[in-house]
Amino acid sequence: MILPISFHLATNSLKAHRMRTILTTLGVMIGSFIISLILIVSGGLRQSVESQFSESGHEDLIVIRGQQHSTTGMETFSPLQIPSVTVLTETDFDEVAKLDNVQKIAPMMFLYGNAKNDKNVYDNVSIVATNADFPKMLNLKMTSGEWFDDESKYSQVVLGEKLAWGLLGDKEVINQKVVIKGQRFIVIGVIKNLNRPISATGVDIDKTAFISMNSGVKFTGDVKQIGQILIQADNKNDAKLIENISKTVDKNHLDTKEYSVGRSSEMSGFMNNWLETITVAALIFAGISLLVGGIGIMNIMLVSVVERIREIGIRKAVGATKRQICEQFLLEALLITLTGGFLGLLFAYGAGYLISVQFSLPVVFDYYIFVVGLGAPLAIGLVFGFSPAIRASNYDPIVALRHYH
């Protein structure tokens, strides 16, 4: 191995074909950029999901969630899917509430609409009608005021802190009037920020308005259209309870596929599987783009070999061995791919940082990102640079020396 000298020779000939080198490097860079970016963003997402569920701040809850028929066959028990189907009924809720071992239980009616006060209007605010068990189960803390009473006949609302700030600013918000979907509500409490956009509840609590069931049914013609029921068992052994819940709800529904029962802790696992699937799919596409870059390299190297047949002859005449010629051409390919890989990784971190800031995700610096971000281009360089390099090294020096352009 005469690496330093091969390196010198390789850089020399790369410099001689500047434009070509830059374009080929760009091809590899794009592939590496996409791969690294996918890994960075998906890594950030995974970390964020894991931390949100592992530090959810509440006990493991049982979740009954109405869901749409899955046409893809994919399980849709996911925290990202906001339960919009309201197949669960008051009967379901009452019967489950009566089961043994149910310590706390909260229905969730998902309503969406505008919320406004004198100054600000918010469209598409998530509004949840629920009961007084809800804040207890989720261990919600109040920055001011209190949660509503289930029996209260007044139109009262509890706001997530971010929503409260957005609507009312930093002045005293308790007893302020807010108009929700055309109805006047009095703010009686503000929930302390959780900073947990993904959770078992299906909503970002910080940006949600909570009202009582009594208030909620005013929007639905006195029908409790329940999207989701949260249950806290009184002991840890809740497998039996889940079974009972399923049986109870099954009785009331002809179609047992229109809802699902699961644990909130399982959602992060599901979420990660789901993330993994998407990441793998994205990586396959990115891999294809890198492959295209590799074919570009092979193409350029083959052209370069043919252009330099005489040079190869000269080098052999002054004593270059097959291996040294092979090394030189392979090193050229590797220099291109490694430079492309490195730049791709660099830009991916730049873009990854911007994306992470935008979506408040952590920026992941995990070794596997560097291994893949540089290793994949390296492998591409080896694979696609090999055959041109071998071809170059196999030229008969006499034939090569007689070659004219």
Add this chain to the structure above:
Amino acid sequence: MTDKSENDNELVPVISLHQVQKRFGFGDTATFALDGVDLTVHRGEFVAIMGPSGCGKTTLLNLIGLLDKPTDGEYLMSGKNVAKIGHGRAAKIRNREIGFVFQNYNLINKLTVIDNVALPLTYSRGLHFRHLQRASKVLTNFGLQNREYYFPYQLSGGQNQRVAIARALINNPSIILADEPTGNLDSKNSEIIMDELTNIHRAGNTILMVTHNPELLSYASRIIRMKDGKIDKDIELVENPAHKVTEQTKFVSHRKKYRKKGKK
């Protein structure tokens, strides 16, 4: 054979060919570019090879320089049989023992003059900057010190050929093979090149040069005429000069063995 201090090694010919054949093609289309060549060249000889076009001169130089292998016959280089060695060893010997000078210079256009001269060194051991130092020294001997960072296309034909000779010399080879080195040059530049080759010869180097120009024969110590792949005439102009040369040229430093001998 007058110098008493010479050792046995000096008696072993640098090149010894015995019944060497080179065939191109097979069957009906087979041509014998070399058809039974016997040739012995001693250290320090300057052999001019003449002959009509197609008689096998280039083929002979290629075989001697291990760029090609004989179809049949024996080739001893400094006593070692090299007729059937592999690619790798042939490359090593080319690197250390052979210096080629071609009619069309065969410099690499993308490399600077100094990189071209240092090229053989890059395929042997050592640090690159040392290689460049050595190349620079040799170029200075050829009066090209202010052309080191030029590219070959920025030089005249004569300058290019001097660069090529510098490259051939850089590794202190035991044989210099020149195939019509002045073929592309006018008479004035031819003369300069021949003066350089003469200097190198005086320094104790062994040179084989193919030429079509009878005027250049006067520089040689021996003239070989080839015809149809055979050696037709072999005329020794000067008695084997290797043993007469004294320390008289600036190229002494390139010949370690010679220097050792000369100083005793």
